[in-house]
Amino acid sequence: MKRYLQILLFCVPFLFVSCKKEQQSTEGTDQQIYTKLQGQWRATQQSSTVNGSPSGQNQNFNGNELIFRFDNNVLLIYNGEDKTAIMKKYSWKVIDGEVFLREQYADSANIYTTSFEDNNHFLLVESYQSGNNKITVTIHFSRF
Amino acid sequence: MKKLQYLLIFSLCYFTACKKDTAQSNPESISENQQKIQGRWTQVYFKRFDYTKGNVDRVVEGEVKSGEYVEFFGNRYRFHNGTQMVDNGSTFYFDNGELAIRDGNTVFYSTIRWQSADAFIEVRDDGSAAGGPENKSVFEYSYVRKLN
Numbered sequence: 001m002k003r004y005l006q007i008l009l010f011c012v013p014f015l016f017v018s019c020k021k022e023q024q025s026t027e028g029t030d031q032q033i034y035t036k037l038q039g040q041w042r043a044t045q046q047s048s049t050v051n052g053s054p055s056g057q058n059q060n061f062n063g064n065e066l067i068f069r070f071d072n073n074v075l076l077i078y079n080g081e082d083k084t085a086i087m088k089k090y091s092w093k094v095i096d097g098e099v100f101l102r103e104q105y106a107d108s109a110n111i112y113t114t115s116f117e118d119n120n121h122f123l124l125v126e127s128y129q130s131g132n133n134k135i136t137v138t139i140h141f142s143r144f
Numbered sequence: 145m146k147k148l149q150y151l152l153i154f155s156l157c158y159f160t161a162c163k164k165d166t167a168q169s170n171p172e173s174i175s176e177n178q179q180k181i182q183g184r185w186t187q188v189y190f191k192r193f194d195y196t197k198g199n200v201d202r203v204v205e206g207e208v209k210s211g212e213y214v215e216f217f218g219n220r221y222r223f224h225n226g227t228q229m230v231d232n233g234s235t236f237y238f239d240n241g242e243l244a245i246r247d248g249n250t251v252f253y254s255t256i257r258w259q260s261a262d263a264f265i266e267v268r269d270d271g272s273a274a275g276g277p278e279n280k281s282v283f284e285y286s287y288v289r290k291l292n
Contacts, residue, residue, distance in 0.1 A: 105271030111249040128249050
C-alpha cells in the first residue's frame with residue numbers, strides 16, 4: 001500500500017504539468033497568431049493553386065491597393081489610396097489556429113489559415129472545394 | 145515487474161486526468177444548448193421581416209410542408225431534403241450563444257430562441273446582405289422536435 005502511494009505521489013506533479021501543457025498548447029498558438037496579426041498590413045500579391053498546382057493567375061497589388069488593419073477584435077479593410085473610405089469592417093478571432101473573419105452585420109464567417117514568414121510578412125490562405133477541385137487562394141502581406 | 149507497475153499506474157493516471165481536462169476545456173461538450181438541440185427537428189413555420197430605413201415594413205409568413213428536417217447529432221449537423229438525408233460534412237457548436245454551423249471553410253450563425261424543450265425558433269439576420277441593418281430581412285424559422 002505504501003509503495004502505491006509513493007508511486008501516486010510521484011506521478012501527480014508530473015501529470016499536472018503535462019496535462020496543463022496539453023490544454024494550453026492550442027490556446028497558446030491562438031494567442032500568438034492573435035498578437036502577431038495586430039497592426040496594419042499591406043497586401044502585396046495574390047496567388048492561387050488548383051489541386052496543389054499553381055493556377056498561373058497571380059495578381060500583384062500596388063502599394064496601397066489593399067490594406068488590412070487588425071485592431072483588437074476588429075478588422076478594417078480599406079483602399080489605402082483613400083484612407084477615409086473603409087471598404088469593409090469585420091470582427092475576427094482565432095480558434096484552433098484558424099482565423100475567422102465575419103463581416104459587420106453578416107450571419108456567416110469565412111475561415112482562413114495564416115502562415116508567418118517573419119514578424120513583418122504573413123500569408124492569409126483560403127482553401128475551398130469547387131466541384132472536384134481543391135482551390136487555395138493565398139494573399140501575401142507585409143507590415144507597414 | 146516493478147517498472148511495469150509504475151508504467152501501468154502512470155498510464156492510467158495520465159489518460160484519466162488528461163481526458164477529463166480535454167473534455168472540460170471544450171465548451172461544446174458542456175454547452176446546455178448543445179445538449180438541448182440534440183435530435184431531429186422539423187421546420188414547420190417561417191416569418192420574414194423586411195426592414196426599410198430601420199423599420200419593419202412587411203412581414204411574410206407561412207407554414208412549411210416540404211418535409212425537410214435537420215438533425216443535430218453530437219457535433220454533426222445534417223439536413224434531410226424531404227426525400228434523402230444529405231450528408232454535407234457540416235459540424236455545429238454554440239459560439240457566444242449563437243448557433244454556428246460550419247460547412248467547409250464557412251460558418252453560418254443564427255440565434256436560437258427556445259419555446260420549450262421540443263420547440264425553438266431559429267433567427268437568421270444577415271444585415272450585410274442588403275448593405276446594412278437599415279434595409280434587411282430577418283428570417284424566423286420555427287422548428288418542432290421530429291417524432292420519429
